[in-house]
Amino acid sequence: MVKASKGYRRRTRYVMQKRARDRGLSPITRIFQTFEVGEKANINLDPSVHKGVPHVRFHGHTGTVVRMQGEAYLIDVRMGRKMKQVIVRPEHLRKA
Numbered sequence: 581m582v583k584a585s586k587g588y589r590r591r592t593r594y595v596m597q598k599r600a601r602d603r604g605l606s607p608i609t610r611i612f613q614t615f616e617v618g619e620k621a622n623i624n625l626d627p628s629v630h631k632g633v634p635h636v637r638f639h640g641h642t643g644t645v646v647r648m649q650g651e652a653y654l655i656d657v658r659m660g661r662k663m664k665q666v667i668v669r670p671e672h673l674r675k676a
Contacts, residue, residue, distance in 0.1 A: 592636045596627040604628065610671050615645045615653055620676035623655065623668055632669025642676050 589596065605628050615621055625639045632652050643657035643666065652669045 589636065595636055595639055596625060598627055606671065613670050613673070613675075615670070615673065615675075617645055617647060619645050621645055621653070621655060622674040622676045623657070623666070623672060624674050626671050629669070629671045631671075632667070633672060634666045634668045638664075638666050638668075 584590075606626050610626070620642055621644075622642050623634060623638045623640065625633055625636065637659075638657055641657045641659070643655035646654040646656055646665065648654070649667055652667050653673065655666045655668055655673075657664050657666055
């Protein structure tokens, strides 16, 4: 048997897949959306944009914007009892 890969995007066959009608590049307005500090944002990975993607374990989580970091945002996400900080570009965020 071949050893299972341990890459960054492993086991994401269906998570990182768009529906048939949504295929192709996302609208450019998603890149320009802004978030204020303290605002809630949903992390929703966009498979057509490979830059600034957080780890797949954060897909579907909601967090609070802490600050901007370059073109991306620093988001506080609760995972169980812990708070994690994730750097995400705006293409992968939605207003909550």
